[in-house]
Amino acid sequence: xxxxxxxxxxxxxxxxxxxxxxxxxxxxxxxxxxxxxxxxxxxxxxxxxxxxxxxxxxxxxxxxxxxxxxxxxxxxxxxxxxxxxxxxxxxxxxxxxxxxxxxxxxxxxxxxxxxxxxxxxxxxxxxxxxxxxxxxxxxxxxxxxxxxxxxxxxxxxxxxxxxxxxxxxxxxxxxxxxxxxxxxxxxxxxxxxxxxxxxxxxxxxxxxxxxxxxxxxxxxxxxxxxxxxxxxxxxxxxxxxxxxxxxxxxxxxxxxx
Amino acid sequence: xxxxxxxxxxxxxxxxxxxxxxxxxxxxxxxxxxxxxxxxxxxxxxxxxxxxxxxxxxxxxxxxxxxxxxxxxxxxxxxxxxxxxxxxxxxxxxxxxxxxxxxxxxxxxxxxxxxxxxxxxxxxxxxxxxxxxxxxxxxxxxxxxxxxxxxxxxxxxxxxxxxxxxxxxxxxxxxxxxxxxxxxxxxxxxxxxxxxxxxxxxxxxxxxxxxxxxxxxxxxxxxxxxxxxxxxxxxxxxxxxxxxxxxxxxxxxxxxxxxxxxxxxxxxxxxxxxxxxxxxxxxxxxxxxxxxxx
Amino acid sequence: xxxxxxxxxxxxxxxxxxxxxxxxxxxxxxxxxxxxxxxxxxxxxxxxxxxxxxxxxxxxxxxxxxxxxxxxxxxxxxxxxxxxxxxxxxxxxxxxxxxxxxxxxxxxxxxxxxxxxxxxxxxxxxxxxxxxxxxxxxxxxxxxxxxxxxxxxxxxxxxxxxxxxxxxxxxxxxxxxxxxxxxxxxxxxxxxxxxxxxxxxxxxxxxxxxxxxxxxxxxxxxxxxxxxxxxxxxxxxxxxxxxxxxxxxxxxxxxxxxxxxxxxxxxxxxxxxxxxxxxxxxxxxxxxxxxxxxxxxxxxxxxxxxxxxxxxxxxxxxxxx
Ligand SMILES: Nc1ncnc2c1ncn2[C@@H]1O[C@H](COP(=O)(O)OP(=O)(O)O)[C@@H](O)[C@H]1O
Ligand SMILES: [Mg+2]
Numbered sequence: 001x002x003x004x005x006x007x008x009x010x011x012x013x014x015x016x017x018x019x020x021x022x023x024x025x026x027x028x029x030x031x032x033x034x035x036x037x038x039x040x041x042x043x044x045x046x047x048x049x050x051x052x053x054x055x056x057x058x059x060x061x062x063x064x065x066x067x068x069x070x071x072x073x074x075x076x077x078x079x080x081x082x083x084x085x086x087x088x089x090x091x092x093x094x095x096x097x098x099x100x101x102x103x104x105x106x107x108x109x110x111x112x113x114x115x116x117x118x119x120x121x122x123x124x125x126x127x128x129x130x131x132x133x134x135x136x137x138x139x140x141x142x143x144x145x146x147x148x149x150x151x152x153x154x155x156x157x158x159x160x161x162x163x164x165x166x167x168x169x170x171x172x173x174x175x176x177x178x179x180x181x182x183x184x185x186x187x188x189x190x191x192x193x194x195x196x197x198x199x200x201x202x203x204x205x206x207x208x209x210x211x212x213x214x215x216x217x218x219x220x221x222x223x224x225x226x227x228x229x230x231x232x233x234x235x236x237x238x239x240x241x242x243x244x245x246x247x248x249x250x251x252x253x254x255x256x257x
Numbered sequence: 258x259x260x261x262x263x264x265x266x267x268x269x270x271x272x273x274x275x276x277x278x279x280x281x282x283x284x285x286x287x288x289x290x291x292x293x294x295x296x297x298x299x300x301x302x303x304x305x306x307x308x309x310x311x312x313x314x315x316x317x318x319x320x321x322x323x324x325x326x327x328x329x330x331x332x333x334x335x336x337x338x339x340x341x342x343x344x345x346x347x348x349x350x351x352x353x354x355x356x357x358x359x360x361x362x363x364x365x366x367x368x369x370x371x372x373x374x375x376x377x378x379x380x381x382x383x384x385x386x387x388x389x390x391x392x393x394x395x396x397x398x399x400x401x402x403x404x405x406x407x408x409x410x411x412x413x414x415x416x417x418x419x420x421x422x423x424x425x426x427x428x429x430x431x432x433x434x435x436x437x438x439x440x441x442x443x444x445x446x447x448x449x450x451x452x453x454x455x456x457x458x459x460x461x462x463x464x465x466x467x468x469x470x471x472x473x474x475x476x477x478x479x480x481x482x483x484x485x486x487x488x489x490x491x492x493x494x495x496x497x498x499x500x501x502x503x504x505x506x507x508x509x510x511x512x513x514x515x516x517x518x519x520x521x522x523x524x525x526x527x528x529x530x531x532x533x534x535x536x537x538x539x540x541x542x543x544x545x546x547x548x549x550x551x
Numbered sequence: 552x553x554x555x556x557x558x559x560x561x562x563x564x565x566x567x568x569x570x571x572x573x574x575x576x577x578x579x580x581x582x583x584x585x586x587x588x589x590x591x592x593x594x595x596x597x598x599x600x601x602x603x604x605x606x607x608x609x610x611x612x613x614x615x616x617x618x619x620x621x622x623x624x625x626x627x628x629x630x631x632x633x634x635x636x637x638x639x640x641x642x643x644x645x646x647x648x649x650x651x652x653x654x655x656x657x658x659x660x661x662x663x664x665x666x667x668x669x670x671x672x673x674x675x676x677x678x679x680x681x682x683x684x685x686x687x688x689x690x691x692x693x694x695x696x697x698x699x700x701x702x703x704x705x706x707x708x709x710x711x712x713x714x715x716x717x718x719x720x721x722x723x724x725x726x727x728x729x730x731x732x733x734x735x736x737x738x739x740x741x742x743x744x745x746x747x748x749x750x751x752x753x754x755x756x757x758x759x760x761x762x763x764x765x766x767x768x769x770x771x772x773x774x775x776x777x778x779x780x781x782x783x784x785x786x787x788x789x790x791x792x793x794x795x796x797x798x799x800x801x802x803x804x805x806x807x808x809x810x811x812x813x814x815x816x817x818x819x820x821x822x823x824x825x826x827x828x829x830x831x832x833x834x835x836x837x838x839x840x841x842x843x844x845x846x847x848x849x850x851x852x853x854x855x856x857x858x859x860x861x862x863x864x865x866x867x868x869x870x871x872x
Contacts, residue, residue, distance in 0.1 A: 049746055075748030087743040089736050100736045104748030106729055110757070113728035114721050124728070167748050290641045341842040351587050354641050355798055356841035362791055363834025370831070478787060482652055485645045520660035527649030531634075 008057030035223035080164040081173035090149035098131035101166025154185040270507020271406035275461040277487035277499035279454035285494030292357040295481020296364035301462025323459040331455025368474040379466035486526035562704035568816040569711040575796035575808030577765035585738035591766040593651035596785030598767025599774040617771040624767020632759035658782035670781025677775040678703030801847020
């Protein structure tokens with residue numbers, strides 16, 4: 001088990017965004033987290049990455065409780081994420097964005113950075129090569145020196161994935177990576193996530209694109225109004241009347257999209 | 258003795274409260290700290306000196322002139338130092354702060370050139386008049402200051418709470434976008450806020466002139482810094498917090514002069530903030546800044 | 552020949568300029584993590600008073616005093632930085648401004664130590680001390696055809712020049728590294744930076760302390776360059792001076808504040824009449840810059856443009872040969 005969510009709740013003032021949610025993710029799988037808008041999916045990501053404290057419950061990563069750690073330590077432990085509304089460093093170049101991602105896997109301090117002994121130069125070279133490789137991996141080869149805000153929407157989403165992977169995560173959290181992508185881009189994304197899985201990285205995926213979710217995920221949990229209403233294989237989820245009800249009750253186009 | 262100091266403290270505190278209200282109004286509505294507010298206040302004081310001492314005209318005219326001049330200065334400040342920044346959004350959230358710092362430096366040095374650097378006396382016809390109650394002496398000036406402050410605070414509270422314009426203003430403060438969707442002319446209310454705040458600063462300027470019988474170009478800076486300290490103490494954009502914070506500071510300063518080291522009087526405000534930061538970083542009455550959504 | 556070229560007055564202006572460049576850079580460092588600190592004038596005062604008092608009372612050599620002054624200011628930067636950096640943007644600016652005020656009030660009131668608002672005088676003078684030392688070693692300025700005071704001012708200027716070159720080199724290298732990337736990530740999106748594994752508290756305090764250290768360093772140099780200091784040298788107007796170096800020059804690249812300091816120190820010297828209206832003009836410049844060019848005169852594009860120009864010229868010359 002890589003990640004265990006144990007009876008986690010989160011309240012914002014009076015609003016309970018998540019109520020006693022539990023699920024666990026096995027090593028190497030692609031786990032889907034779906035549910036209508038406002039169901040609490042992104043909030044779950046924010047709790048796992050410690051952007052907000054949990055109101056109650058525990059989050060266990062590889063047997064260790066992590067919900068009181070600071071966000072950067074979570075990354076150091078091996079969890080990294082992308083954001084639903086893209087949050088790149090817009091004025092940095094593509095490759096610089098990824099190089100920032102390597103931060104937690106490098107160590108040169110002020111003095112080394114300024115006086116640049118051999119170890120620092122090697123580290124810096126390593127960061128650069130690794131970042132370029134990652135850009136190639138997500139299909140952004142040749143865009144290294146482009147300023148991130150000038151990339152297309154789909155490219156920015158892939159850059160976010162590369163940046164998150166730069167921290168060598170064991171668990172990668174993707175928040176609606178297909179949002180705003182056209183069909184070919186989505187197909188590429190499908191392949192990309194598959195290849196990420198093949199690298200041995202566990203993936204927790206929030207996505208509204210149902211065909212994508214159903215084809216990719218090994219297992220899926222469904223949230224509705226902050227409550228987990230179902231968990232199982234894609235097949236089980238598709239046949240679950242409560243899930244269909246949850247989606248039909250809100251927006252008609254989502255499940256059969 | 259104690260009672261007299263208490264009265265001094267309250268007088269000073271009510272002036273501080275009015276200055277702080279000017280900061281709070283602008284912050285509440287625009288989310289901007291107007292660093293030029295202290296200097297507008299100082300100009301109010303100088304208008305008072307000009308009208309009463311130089312021209313020998315009555316005090317009420319001084320108030321009127323100060324209100325008109327500082328309101329106009331507020332309009333100019335909004336028009337030239339704030340409005341142009343709103344057009345290129347997202348560039349830099351520090352820009353309005355820095356630009357109003359520019360305004361403050363400009364005004365301070367303008368007043369150096371206009372009025373000279375020295376101390377200007379501020380004469381009021383009733384400067385020496387006082388009432389003895391038992392062993393306690395209360396100066397008429399103090400009563401006038403206190404009453405005017407109270408009226409001003411009450412008027413502002415009433416206006417914000419009960420009038421249509423005041424409600425619209427609060428709607429703008431609540432959420433600029435929603436207010437403009439609801440058909441509130443946000444530009445008008447933003448300008449109005451800065452004008453109103455500035456006019457209050459102008460009135461406070463005259464009150465300070467009366468209280469200390471001295472007006473200098475530097476007083477804007479030191480008063481401005483205190484006003485800022487108060488709104489941090491009282492919670493940014495919080496009207497009641499500004500009033501309470503002003504009173505607390507006025508009393509604290511008065512008592513340190515009497516029982517402590519008067520040299521540190523001007524530092525109290527900031528020592529208080531620094532201590533508060535260590536204990537309660539969101540301010541005395543402030544709430545935690547709400548987390549940004551992602 | 553050399554003697555006529557060396558005008559102590561110009562050298563003095565040049566030395567002020569160099570000190571201001573260090574101050575401008577101190578502002579830039581904290582700004583490069585997106586924090587506007589107005590405490591740098593206060594830290595400058597801390598460095599100046601610390602070094603002055605140590606050299607006066609304990610006869611420490613000037614370099615030792617300067618280093619201790621700078622380090623002390625830097626440590627104070629950590630102490631002040633840790634609690635205040637939880638504040639964002641405007642709040643931080645106000646509190647740091649207030650901190651500067653508190654420092655000034657302490658300088659004025661702690662008379663037994665600081666001599667109050669009169670300030671300290673008789674601070675060991677960098678140039679004169681150096682002259683004494685070289686004379687003991689048997690060197691005379693006359694050997695270079697210089698008068699004593701020409702030697703003094705030139706020595707100060709050259710020392711400061713070397714220091715400034717080192718400081719720019721140091722922070723340019725730092726900026727162009729893992730540390731610099733962490734700084735600008737924090738500036739661009741603090742929460743995203745944190746989620747990418749950057750310890751934002753550490754780097755913000757680091758930047759704040761580096762700014763404080765550098766201001767303290769500049770202050771100590773200032774004290775030993777003039778020989779006398781007073782609280783007014785480090786008050787609000789100094790904070791504004793430092794701010795405007797970065798506002799006019801720019802804070803995206805290290806050359807911005809350096810240029811700002813250079814230009815704004817020179818301006819009142821060249822245009823004498825400006826000096827009287829200096830701060831009024833500063834005020835207008837600040838407002839206009841925020842409206843027209845909030846990133847300052849020299850931004851990344853300007854630097855790239857200059858680089859392109861110079862390399863192209865280099866190429867042309869190359870083929871011409
Ligand atoms: N920072 C926050 N402050 C207040 N409410 C929030 C915050 N973040 C999320 N919420 C609320 O929590 C609920 C779940 O939101 P979210 O997790 O973003 O949903 P989803 O990602 O499933 O669409 C929503 O009602 C949202 O308004
Ligand atoms: Mg979401």
